[in-house]
Amino acid sequence: MTSHETWAYSRKSPAPPRHTYAPRYRREIDGLRAVAVLPVIFFHAGFVAFGGGYVGVDVFFVISGYLITRILQDEIARDAFTLAFFYERRIRRIVPALLVVIAFTAPFAWAWMSPQQLEDFAASVFSVALGLSNFFFLSQVDYFSPNAELQPLMHTWSLAIEEQYYFLFPAALYLLRKLRRPMLFAVLLVGVCVSFAICLWGMSENPARNFFFTLSRFWEIGFGALLAVGLGARDRLGEGAVAGAFAGLGLVLIFVAIFLFSATMPYPGPLTLVPVLGTGLVILFAGPATLVGKLLAARPFVGIGLISYSAYLWHQPLFALLRLRSVHDPSPEALVAVAVASLLLAGVSWRFVEQPLRKRRGLFGARPALFGAAGACFVLLISLSLAGYLAKGVPARFDAGVTRYLSAATDRADRGDGCFFDLNHDLPRQPVPGCAHPDAKARMDVLLLGDSHALAISEAVGALLERRGIGYYDVGYGGCIPLPGFHRVDLGPAHRCAAFDTSVLDYAAQAGVSTIVLTARYTLYLEGHRYDNGEGGREPGADAYIDVLGKAGGVDDPERRARVLRAYEAQIRDLAKRFEVVLVAPVPEPGWNVPQVGFKHALFRGRDSVVSTSYAGYQARNAEVNALFERLAAELARVRLVHTAEAFCEAASARCVNADAQGVYYFDSDHPSQAGARRLAPLVVEAIEGARAAIRP
Structure with a gap:
């Protein structure tokens, strides 16, 4: 998801020993990131054609496992590996853009969210700061439910899983550094198989929770690590027609998942093998001479791939805020505009936030300054989010004319x-x-x-x-x-x-x-x-x-x-x-959640707005x-x-009342209050x- 290392060393970095492989930059992998992030954005925009767009996260997981394992292997081989340097890179890569997105989202959440929604948002910020947001959403929401669309930070579940993986993996790889490559491959394979077995078990026990569960997802990142270990000193396997065919098959598998999967399918599970294996084939075989390699290395794909982390960060908050601000479902035109805006903001974020802070110079060039600033920011996030949560979403933000709609959710x-x-x-x-x-x-x-x-x-x-x-x-x-x-x-x-x-x-x-x-x-x-x-x-x-x-x-x-x-x-x-x-x-049946729609009517259209549907x-x-x-x-x-x-509808107005100045008549989208x-x-x-x-x- 987040990994985008350049595989370049500064002049101060120790030179690789003779005969030691130093990984090279592969443009086609940046292009593959574009193939991953765009379907995720289009899926969250609700575009029907991208019914399986959520599998872009699986593509990211495999890429991340592959790239970071190769970098770690090289650093360990050069005796240049330290946990402090590894986590410094992760902080520079992940934290700045994430903080900017949260800071942008918070004022709109304060203005537009109901008390319960703001309480949940505060809890999600708290969990993001601790790197545990997947566990928060595991207990709160089904990824494929409409409620998930209103969670601005719901997408951070995947960042949390990556960070939990990389909290353990670098040290484990270092401890296993003396193992010969076949033995290291076997150890990783066992771990991948155990995680996949947990995934299959979770799919049958509780599919909604399984989606966010750490151990049900580790195998995907681990699969990328297997690719890196299996390749050894090679960048990929071959360049000929056979390699081109396998690379093409890999891209087809990814597209099959994106366009033929749907939110109703049990996921993750056996179906997850389709995008995971497809990504693996592209990584293994998509060389510069192959058609797939040339396609993915094209400038538009590489450009989107470079900003893919920021695009991933921006898209979900923007869609969630649009849906929060819209009294009813946003129009397709509005969703398209937000999708484009997420890419434009991603470009700005990449240029002015990601890139400057990834370089070891300026205000946060020194490691202690970086760690101190990051720690201070997370302490502030934790404090503010805890305050919002304990204040139960600060209901005093709204007067009784607005909150009376929300109270109907418990009028049952x-x-x-x-x-x-x-x-x-x-x-x-x-x-x-x-x-x-x-x-x-x-x-x-x-x-x-x-x-x-x-x-x-x-x-x-x-x-x-x-x-x-x-x-x-x-x-x-x-x-x-x-x-x-x-x-x-x-x-x-x-x-x-x-x-x-x-x-x-x-x-x-x-x-x-x-x-x-x-x-x-x-x-x-x-x-x-x-x-x-x-x-x-x-x-x-x-x-x-x-x-x-x-x-x-x-x-x-x-x-x-x-x-x-x-x-x-x-x-x-x-x-x-x-x-x-x-x-x-x-x-x-109203069809929409009447307390929520009534709250929006009162907030955006006036206190005594009537909520009604067609007779x-x-x-x-x-x-x-x-x-x-x-x-x-x-x-x-x-x-x-x-x-x-006769109790709800009038022939004269041709409308059925859901809520008016006298009361809110449903506690959800169909049950009378x-x-x-x-x-x-x-x-x-x-x-x-x-x-x-x-x-x-």
Whole structure:
């Protein structure tokens, strides 16, 4: 990532002993850095074609391991190696530009970040100063999640891994200096294999954390070290047609990873071998006479390669700040402009920050002055970041008119009574203690059943039921449609939705429950894809879809969709033979995180800005499900439908409100907050009372 050594010695450096190899500068490796950094930038810009652009970091890892191992080998052979000199070079190479980028980012973070975001930013600065940012992000964020896009220093995870590697490797290489080359190669190979095995284990245990884990990544840098040791005194292996073919194959492998990989693939893991081996082939075979060598040694590639470290440093903060400042998703034009700006700033940074401070002259020419200045800067960083973290992001920066939106993130139902389950729980035995209201001895007339949307409205609905003296039983299961006979294809057999539904409904029948209220994301489970509101908001998360038991169609399989829709009707008709059924239609989905978008509206557009989405979008999204429910409610006397749009949408304005001066009605991108539930609850209770009235003698 950071390694860009010139392999040149000053006049004061000891001259290499006779017959000792001194490594030479290879322009094509600088060109290879351009091939690595540009896809990373384009990936973070969200360009679909560069779905695997994140593999540029793997290319950097291999290059770094190769170059620094060659330099260390040469210094050890010349008896010129010292840890102090090694770390001096690393500080001159890494620290100045990094400090400039952090100093540039901090004022914008202060002005634009919410308290929680600023608290996280402060913690990330603290971890960067300690060289442990990969562990911070390992515990905080999935690299491929939308939240990662708002982390200005998220990309420093790779710098941390390199620094952790080079904290150990130079001393180890020095201690092993007397080993013959085959034996040293074997020792390194064992280390690489152990790290790769840890990577494979981590991929199955926790892929999100595995991405940032040090030992899951060491093998990539170690692979570059293997190349250096294996080459010995040679720069590369051959120059002929065979070398050209292998170099071409290497470049093809890198391009395959960049353009054919995606964020949904398990990574790192076996797939990581593709860009790693491709980089190795280019390093081994791309000589000046090969086509690949000539291409990578061309001035544009070399120029971008020279500034690649600064480009890598600048791109993520700029993209994150753009997204923080944008109320909705930035336009493609804005993202392109930021990508270009990152390269321009990289050129300035390389010329006026990197280059001057890499030379041992001027204010920080002496090693003690350099170490002292670097230490002072990191102490300052640690102090300021710790202060920001302990102050919890300094919420006093904003008035209540702004922060009220953020408080909605915690305005959610929290029964705390063990009545809501998911795939991480064993199936409960019915009845579940504490889930009958007002108490277990009261007659239960109503069952509230569903997924997390049922949980979101349960407290508000329950409060109204209790005021009317209506007893109810309230349970739910995350991501579970409250109709028997279905399974979540994307979650597998661990998600025991069908068994949960059957046990609850059987208990309800035995307990004399007359009315069941079914609330769920019926459209999501049918469609499979998260909601895109067409206005810059798309709900994060993977596809979530169901099929009938015994079937497992694909998310876009029209036969699956038709089968599920038919089964919806059959199951509801069957339940209507046993109970009065209240169907709660799908709640309008905002698509964007309402507290965050509301915060931005208040900050950038005025305190009382209304956050809303298209009513037509809701209608189009839920057309099939709502049409089915309306038909069943019209045909079956024992089925009633709650039109949730009546609580949030207005035909006159053609908008569905997410937040306004009276409240913030969602706590994320789809779940109603308590304020939102209070808008919807009266409609649900009205339908319940209508159902109960129909069965009275």
